[in-house]
Amino acid sequence: MSPLTFDRQALANDLFSLAFSPSGDLYAVGKLKSEQTKYLFNVDLKNAQMKRLTEFSVDKIAFARS
Numbered sequence: 001m002s003p004l005t006f007d008r009q010a011l012a013n014d015l016f017s018l019a020f021s022p023s024g025d026l027y028a029v030g031k032l033k034s035e036q037t038k039y040l041f042n043v044d045l046k047n048a049q050m051k052r053l054t055e056f057s058v059d060k061i062a063f064a065r066s
Helices: none
Strands: 015-020 025-031 036-042 050-055
Touching: none
Parallel strands: none
Antiparallel strands: 015 025, 025 036, 036 050
C-alpha cells in the first residue's frame, strides 16, 4: 500500500486507528498536522487517498462482525 495521503500530502504519525468495516471499506481516525481536532476518514484502497468525513473525538475504532 502507498503512504496514506490527505490533500496530496503524506501523513506522518497522525493516525490513531485503522479498521475495516464489514463491507470492506477502510476507515481511519487521525488528526492533521496543523490541527488538534481528530477526524474520521475513509481510505481509498486503490490510491491510499483519505477523505475526511467528520470530526470524531475518539482514539480507536472497531466494527462488529456481521
